[in-house]
Amino acid sequence: MTTASATHSVTEVTAPPASAVATGPAVLVLEDGTRYSGRAYGATGRTLGEVVFSTGMTGYQETLTDPSYAGQIVLMTAPHIGNTGANDTDMESRRIWVSGFVVRDPARRVSNFRAERSLDEDLVNDGVVGISGIDTRAVTRHIRSAGAMRAGIFSGGDAELSEAEQLELVRGQAGMAGKNLSAQVTTPERYDVPAAEGVERVGSIAVLDLGIKRATVQYLSEHGFDVIVLPAATTLEQVREIAPDALFYSNGPGDPAASEDAVALLRELLRDGLPYFGICFGNQLLGRALGLGTYKLPFGHRGINQPVLDKRTGRVEITAQNHGFAVDAPIEGEFEAPEGFGRVRVSHYSLNDQVVEGLECLDIPAFSVQYHPEAAAGPHDAFYLFHRFRELVSTRSARSTSGKTQEA
Numbered sequence: 001m002t003t004a005s006a007t008h009s010v011t012e013v014t015a016p017p018a019s020a021v022a023t024g025p026a027v028l029v030l031e032d033g034t035r036y037s038g039r040a041y042g043a044t045g046r047t048l049g050e051v052v053f054s055t056g057m058t059g060y061q062e063t064l065t066d067p068s069y070a071g072q073i074v075l076m077t078a079p080h081i082g083n084t085g086a087n088d089t090d091m092e093s094r095r096i097w098v099s100g101f102v103v104r105d106p107a108r109r110v111s112n113f114r115a116e117r118s119l120d121e122d123l124v125n126d127g128v129v130g131i132s133g134i135d136t137r138a139v140t141r142h143i144r145s146a147g148a149m150r151a152g153i154f155s156g157g158d159a160e161l162s163e164a165e166q167l168e169l170v171r172g173q174a175g176m177a178g179k180n181l182s183a184q185v186t187t188p189e190r191y192d193v194p195a196a197e198g199v200e201r202v203g204s205i206a207v208l209d210l211g212i213k214r215a216t217v218q219y220l221s222e223h224g225f226d227v228i229v230l231p232a233a234t235t236l237e238q239v240r241e242i243a244p245d246a247l248f249y250s251n252g253p254g255d256p257a258a259s260e261d262a263v264a265l266l267r268e269l270l271r272d273g274l275p276y277f278g279i280c281f282g283n284q285l286l287g288r289a290l291g292l293g294t295y296k297l298p299f300g301h302r303g304i305n306q307p308v309l310d311k312r313t314g315r316v317e318i319t320a321q322n323h324g325f326a327v328d329a330p331i332e333g334e335f336e337a338p339e340g341f342g343r344v345r346v347s348h349y350s351l352n353d354q355v356v357e358g359l360e361c362l363d364i365p366a367f368s369v370q371y372h373p374e375a376a377a378g379p380h381d382a383f384y385l386f387h388r389f390r391e392l393v394s395t396r397s398a399r400s401t402s403g404k405t406q407e408a
Helices: 060-064 119-125 136-146 156-160 163-172 214-222 236-242 260-271 281-290 384-407
Strands: 025-030 035-042 046-054 072-076 100-102 129-132 149-155 191-193 203-208 225-230 246-249 276-279 293-310 315-328 334-336 343-350 356-361 366-369
Touching: 025 129, 025 156, 025 163, 035 119, 046 100, 046 136, 046 163, 046 293, 046 315, 060 072, 060 119, 072 136, 072 149, 100 149, 129 149, 136 293, 149 156, 149 163, 191 214, 203 214, 203 236, 203 384, 214 225, 214 384, 225 236, 236 260, 246 260, 246 281, 260 276, 260 281, 276 281, 276 384, 281 293, 281 315, 281 356, 281 366, 293 356, 315 356, 343 366, 366 384
Parallel strands: 046 072, 072 100, 100 129, 203 225, 203 246, 246 276, 276 366
Antiparallel strands: 025 035, 025 149, 035 129, 046 149, 191 225, 293 315, 293 343, 334 343, 343 356, 356 366
């Protein structure tokens, strides 16, 4: 489909094929009765989900293929979407996961040497119902005031439904609170990725796939880990049989309060002494494993421009985030984990609204962050966390080896 080569020659992909360009009216309906009329975009039909907004100026393909967005209708605040097309390299998973897609101005032409196809084609192929041509700024301001809410996009024949019928469908769906979506997005079976060539091996790491992105697996491999990616339903006995040197919980969709099996598994593995690193959903599940509560944010944090303070260094990081729930913990000082894991402190917090953005255990080898240090679309301010975890595992392994040598 493309003539792009090592010399980056001009791509042949210039415009979406007619078969991928939707026509006709569409409407976005919110559960409070607010309606926004626009044009059909992507697949046509009906889709339901929680409407949220993402403030990223770039990286729309990484957003669409992030499993953490399962069950959500994503609105892009950047007005022009699709201009760089789509390619296989920037896919963060095997498919698009968003329930629906809302944009102001879809690109009429593709203009990037890396494009292998248009974004429109991916939306149609994965059955993603979208809407374009609406005032996305107005919708964003409404969500910021009223909060994320249930919504639906209706196009094609479903656009002909009465307003009352459309609103009934929107209000009839379950909300995000209480949903466990890990089983929908996890890997169906274990797969292994060895430590990258030329990198000193640290050990093996068991990764619980709750909606992991490809970049995470790649970066763990590049930091010296033999990566063992496991389905979300993996049992304690199965992990112990693998006998990994470290443990990682990925990002993922849904309500952390509805993932008690993953929490119970984490508690036992923390008691086994496994070094732990969690990202996003993995941060929320660490909080619950420690005995802390979680709660739903009014409209969440989604985008690649979220400022976070690292309390250890005093450095401000611009981070990529995608979460609608957060850990309930005091920002200042240390506290005892209710579940008996010793002292804990909040390591990072949001400078926008003081939401907890990281946890650090002081008496066990475990820490987590609420944001995405692996962000393939950037920014990369938090990339150092992979090195920090590598050092934690290496130091612990060295101490263990030294102790065994002295005993001998």
